[in-house]
Amino acid sequence: MxxxxxxxxxxxxxxxxxxxxxxxxxxxxxxxxxxxxxxxxxxxxxxxxxxxxxxxxxxxxxxxxxxxxxxxxxxxxxxxxxxxxxxxxxxxxxxxxxxxxxxxxxxxxxxxxxxxxxxxxxxxxxxxxxxxxxxxxxxxxxxxxxxxxxxxxxxxxxxxxxxxxxxxxxxxxxxxxxxxxxxxxxxxxxxxxxxxxxxxxxxxxxxxxxxxYREYEGSYDAGIRRFGAGAFYLIVCQVGLSYLPDSYFLTPEFAGEPFLNRIYMLGFWAKFSLYKYISCWLLTEGALICIGLTYRGVDSEGNPDWSGCSNVKLKLLETGNTMEHYVQSFNVNTNQWVGQYIYKRLKFLNNRTISYGAALGFLAVWHGYHSGYYMTFLMEYMVVSTEKQITRFYTKVVLPKWGHILENSDIYKLLYFVVLKSYNIVYMGWCLVAFVFLKYERWIIVYGAVNYYGFVVLIGWAAFYHSYRQLTRGGSRREAGEDRKLQEKKSEEISKSEEKKPEEKKAD
Structure with a gap:
């Protein structure tokens, strides 16, 4: 070193x-x-x-x-x-x-x-x-x-x-x-x-x-519960990574596994790797709650809320189905800090995209020089953007046409749940590879071992989505043009009929 x-x-x-x-x-x-x-x-x-x-x-x-x-x-x-x-x-x-x-x-x-x-x-x-x-x-x-x-x-x-x-x-x-x-x-x-x-x-x-904050009670019990959660995640992390160590994903044995095995193994490895950070944050938060630093106000039931220094939203982390859910539930305080002191301070640029890009760029630089950090935040930007496009397409195109059928189908609901959960697991593995392996020479090996599926899906979706938008935009323009011509034709017919009416009256 x-x-x-x-x-x-x-x-x-x-x-x-x-x-x-x-x-x-x-x-x-x-x-x-x-x-x-x-x-x-x-x-x-x-x-x-x-x-x-x-x-x-x-x-x-x-x-x-x-x-x-x-x-x-x-x-x-x-x-x-x-x-x-x-x-x-x-x-x-x-x-x-x-x-x-x-x-x-x-x-x-x-x-x-x-x-x-x-x-x-x-x-x-x-x-x-x-x-x-x-x-x-x-x-x-x-x-x-x-x-x-x-x-x-x-x-x-x-x-x-x-x-x-x-x-x-x-x-x-x-x-x-x-x-x-x-x-x-x-x-x-x-x-x-x-x-x-x-x-x-x-x-x-x-x-x-x-x-x-000392006038409020309940911090000790809340802190011990957070300690228990931290200890649980630490145990799961250690057991999981003992079966799926980082080094395994650089070996020919991993590359020789069936494709579905590879992408799911990578996904579960990513979950265990995340738990390493989560366990530290939970144990830390538990101590801060016990000492009474984390008071945030009162909850909906009027009880003291001790989540003022929470760095992970466990419920959203474990029940979420998208990468955006991971972003919202992981390293919460750092994200809030970047939002308050970087993103919002760039308001004078009057461009949210530039401000968001600058915030992610700052986070990457703050982590260090390794290419893996930059690839990770680039993947975050691309994946979250793609998720928003898919959501927009689903709500504006799929549901209006087939929503009445899909919403009444139990098979579809089960399939929908399985697909989202599979995506959640599989793409978490893809997104975390560069962050853990850091060096290009290492994370590119893992990407290659899973056939670069993350890039393939993102590029494939981008090609489909933008082609669809161009086609529908062209179709909508043609329809608008035809409607405009039809409207003009009707207007001409109305004006001609109005011109004939005086003559008809005169003849009578």
């Missing part, structure tokens, strides 16, 4: 950490990489941290104590994972603080420098630590920090504007005053929030510290 000249040298600091040999032994016994074990332990640490805070510190009126607790816990957990590489996040946090301190009133300059600094630093980190795998390095929490600091910068500049100039979202996140360095460190290093997300604005942390 390539390391950079800026001391991105994990082996050196690991050799001197006292827990190195113990962690290696536990990881070897469990059969997992030591970095993955550290990550899991750090996520689970959010639960005892929540218990300690609620029992001993929550009632203390001095807010400095709260900030010190969260800053020290988060920074300590970061050091537990990345050792001396923790300085990267410290440098990023303090850079944003001093930029805000001196340049906040120069809004455009501040936002530009803050954005470019964090994105450039992150991309340099990716460059010097890149490998063929998804590595658990300091760049993983740093990409979370980058979004948090960029969003924090926007919130500070929004605080300088009048209320009338702000959108609803901006009013909820705008900051009138610059927090202290300790407060910013506590916000950035908040345990169970700095490592794998979720994203949340400083105002949420501020409201939490002010005790605005």
């Amino acid at each position: 390539i390391r950079n000249k800026f001391a991105f040298s994990m082996p050196e600091y690991m050799e001197v950490l006292p827990h190195r040999s113990l962690m290696d032994g536990i990881a070897e016994t469990a059969g997992v990489p030591v970095e993955a074990l550290r990550l899991l332990l750090t996520i689970l640490a959010g639960y005892p941290i929540a218990a300690i805070y609620l029992k001993f510190l929550a009632s203390i009126n001095d807010k400095v104590v709260h900030h010190m607790f969260f800053a020290s816990c988060g920074a300590g957990l970061c050091y537990f994972n990345y050792g001396n590489d923790t300085y990267h996040s410290l440098l990023g946090i303090m850079t944003t603080y001093f930029l805000a301190l001196f340049l906040r009133n120069a809004t455009t300059i501040f936002l530009t420098i803050n954005f470019l600094f964090h994105m450039t630093y992150l991309l340099l980190g990716y460059y010097y630590t890149a490998s063929n795998e998804y590595d658990i390095l300091w760049t993983m929490p740093h990409c979370i920090l980058v979004l948090r600091m960029i969003g924090f910068g926007f919130d500070l500049t929004d605080g300088l504007k009048s209320e009338d100039a702000l959108s609803k979202d901006q009013k909820e996140t705008a900051l009138k005053e610059l927090p202290s360095p300790l407060e910013l460190l506590a916000f950035a290093y908040f345990p169970s929030g700095f490592l794998v997300g979720p994203q949340f604005p400083y105002r949420r942390y501020q409201n939490f510290i002010d005790g605005k």
Whole structure:
């Protein structure tokens, strides 16, 4: 693995950490990489941290104590994972603080420098630590920090504007005053929030510290339920990937399977691979719910809603039938962040397509240099667009002609369900291949092993759809022309008949 000249040298600091040999032994016994074990332990640490805070510190009126607790816990957990590489996040946090301190009133300059600094630093980190795998390095929490600091910068500049100039979202996140360095460190290093997300604005942390969420009950029970869901998904992920490991899809044995077996195996593998991320987010969210950070208001029944930091919509994820459902239910907070700080900030372009493309482009760059990221987001754009075209064709062409027959057919309803579910499974596999295998030399092998069916279907549909539109457009134009000629002929006949009427009356 390539390391950079800026001391991105994990082996050196690991050799001197006292827990190195113990962690290696536990990881070897469990059969997992030591970095993955550290990550899991750090996520689970959010639960005892929540218990300690609620029992001993929550009632203390001095807010400095709260900030010190969260800053020290988060920074300590970061050091537990990345050792001396923790300085990267410290440098990023303090850079944003001093930029805000001196340049906040120069809004455009501040936002530009803050954005470019964090994105450039992150991309340099990716460059010097890149490998063929998804590595658990300091760049993983740093990409979370980058979004948090960029969003924090926007919130500070929004605080300088009048209320009338702000959108609803901006009013909820705008900051009138610059927090202290300790407060910013506590916000950035908040345990169970700095490592794998979720994203949340400083105002949420501020409201939490002010005790605005502690008056509501039920967070502990809701947090434990989320923990149970996370543990379940983690087990399913481990069992599933033990039967369908990533490496299998690069082998001749996989390419030799019958075609239907290949595409369904790829689809189930994709589900298991997604569960790896989902389990981490659920376990993280459970700890945040337990500590009481995630209050969102009340639900339809008047009970406290603790889903304010939810990063996955489980019901939609498991019952949805389209790729758009996956987009709406997966990595929710990051998508919301991009929507608020990228997509909506490009409103001045007055073009939703360009804004959407720019948002997806930002997400791809934010993930790194690997071609797989760009292919994944390109596939997302193409597949979601195709789904909308198919839906439009189905509702405007198929249903008007045969809807009365299809809707009364139980066989059709069953077939409709099976086709959608099969599409959901099969195309999820196609779309996730590039994201997991990253390098072109790897994901193109998997694409080839399944006969490039994803491209074939997308191109085939595009050819059919645009040909159909051209034909129907031509037909509708001909029909409109014939109607116009018929109308003109009728008008002429009416005018002639009206001219004859006076003569007929005169003759009479």
